[in-house]
Amino acid sequence: xxxxxxALLPTAGGDGGGFVSPGTGDFWWPLIGxxxxxxxxxxxxxxxxxxxxxxxxxxxxxxxxxxVPSKRQWMAExxxxxxxxxxxxxxxxxxxxLQFLPLLFTLFSLILVNNVFGIIPFIQYPTMSRVGFPxxxxxxxxxxxxxxxxxxxxxxxxxLASLVPPxxxxxxxxxxxxxxxxxxxxxRPVTLALxxxxxxxxxxxxxxxxxxxxxxxxxxxxSIFLGASGVLSFAFAIFMSFFELLIEFLQAFIFTLxxxxxxxxxxxxxx
Amino acid sequence: MTGSIAYLGYGLAAIGPGIGVGLIxxxxxxxxxxxPEARGMLQTIAFTGMAITEALAILGxxxxxVFKG
Numbered sequence: 001x002x003x004x005x006x007a008l009l010p011t012a013g014g015d016g017g018g019f020v021s022p023g024t025g026d027f028w029w030p031l032i033g034x035x036x037x038x039x040x041x042x043x044x045x046x047x048x049x050x051x052x053x054x055x056x057x058x059x060x061x062x063x064x065x066x067x068v069p070s071k072r073q074w075m076a077e078x079x080x081x082x083x084x085x086x087x088x089x090x091x092x093x094x095x096x097x098l099q100f101l102p103l104l105f106t107l108f109s110l111i112l113v114n115n116v117f118g119i120i121p122f123i124q125y126p127t128m129s130r131v132g133f134p135x136x137x138x139x140x141x142x143x144x145x146x147x148x149x150x151x152x153x154x155x156x157x158x159x160l161a162s163l164v165p166p167x168x169x170x171x172x173x174x175x176x177x178x179x180x181x182x183x184x185x186x187x188r189p190v191t192l193a194l195x196x197x198x199x200x201x202x203x204x205x206x207x208x209x210x211x212x213x214x215x216x217x218x219x220x221x222x223s224i225f226l227g228a229s230g231v232l233s234f235a236f237a238i239f240m241s242f243f244e245l246l247i248e249f250l251q252a253f254i255f256t257l258x259x260x261x262x263x264x265x266x267x268x269x270x271x
Numbered sequence: 272m273t274g275s276i277a278y279l280g281y282g283l284a285a286i287g288p289g290i291g292v293g294l295i296x297x298x299x300x301x302x303x304x305x306x307p308e309a310r311g312m313l314q315t316i317a318f319t320g321m322a323i324t325e326a327l328a329i330l331g332x333x334x335x336x337v338f339k340g
Contacts, residue, residue: 024336090311191326198332257318 019216022208027129027201043127050113050127058109083108083256091260096267100260103144107137108256111196115248118204119241126200126248131193134255138193141259149266192258199251203244210237277339284331291324 029042061076069077083105088097111128118126128134153159163180164173210233217230299317303310 086311091315187326191322191329194329194333195322195325198329202332254318254322257315258322261315261319 019213019220022205022212024201024205026208027204029125041130042125043130043133046117046123046125046127047114047133049123050110050117054109054113079109080105087253087256087260091257092264092267100144100263103140104256104260107141107259108252111137111255112249112252115200115252116245118200118248119207119244126204128196128251129200129204131197134193134196137196137255138189141192141262142189145259145262145266148263152267188262192255192262196251196255199247203247207237207240207244210234210240275339277335280338281331281335284334285328288324288328288331291327292321295320295324 030039031042031045032040057072058076061070061072065073084097084101087108088101088104091097092100114127114133117123118129150156150159153162160177160181163184164177168176214230214233214237217226217233219230221227221230295317299313302313
């Protein structure tokens with residue numbers, strides 16, 4: 001599909017400047033404040049909207065709880081049970097998971113709703129495709145698992161010492177310490193933030209390529225064959241939107257799962 | 272021909288993690304098919320492995336943007 005789009009573009013004369021392929025610049029949407037570091041942007045608006053939507057949904061579904069749940073109460077309970085049982089309890093363990101459950105459930109709801117906003121008509125902006133948003137979420141997880149580990153292991157030095165697994169030969173310990181230190185303090189937070197960011201950016205960019213390219217082929221080339229391939233490009237974009245829905249759910253799940261995994265490393269006795 | 276070779280490089284860099292993630296989930300499906308009750312435990316291991324393998328592809332994506340010009 002993408003091959004046909006790109007292979008035919010140079011020959012498609014078009015009117016005016018030709019096809020401009022979408023890039024990362026298309027994700028910059030200032031609303032208030034112009035081009036500065038303190039601009040109020042479209043993802044910020046989407047984030048506020050999602051916070052309002054999540055708050056309204058959970059407050060309205062849990063205000064009047066009943067033993068035989070209504071349809072909406074059942075939906076809220078399913079979401080909560082999924083995070084509680086599948087992610088938090090199975091990974092952190094039944095002894096410690098309750099105190100981290102609010103954080104994990106908030107992360108899951110927020111990321112899921114913001115990701116799904118990427119394909120909901122008229123909103124159509126995955127907030128997490130701007131790297132600042134996943135960075136803040138990761139910072140919260142990062143502080144949580146380090147502070148927990150320092151508390152559980154009685155001090156910073158003991159925590160650092162516990163990074164190396166016991167029972168290794170003496171010459172291996174410094175090498176492994178450097179590796180484990182890099183893993184815990186640099187690789188884990190960087191990949192946690194960039195995984196969410198990269199998946200959302202790449203997925204939305206792919207939809208943009210097929211929709212913008214399809215529009216160009218259909219309206220600006222003036223050839224029946226290229227117009228038909230533009231329609232095909234639109235059809236593929238619709239198909240990819242459903243694929244995106246799967247990715248969006250999966251990324252929210254993986255982010256929460258990994259946050260729980262890092263916390264479980266912090267609360268466990270060994271290692 | 273003009274353009275940035277960084278994107279080509281990212282395409283090449285994604286081959287390895289792609290194969291790796293495929294192997295991990297092949298093993299996971301195999302494991303669940305043989306022992307359905309071990310699904311919960313295998314799921315955690317599979318996603319942890321995927322996270323580590325996928326980190327390479329993610330670093331590649333970042334470097335593609337860093338070195339594109």
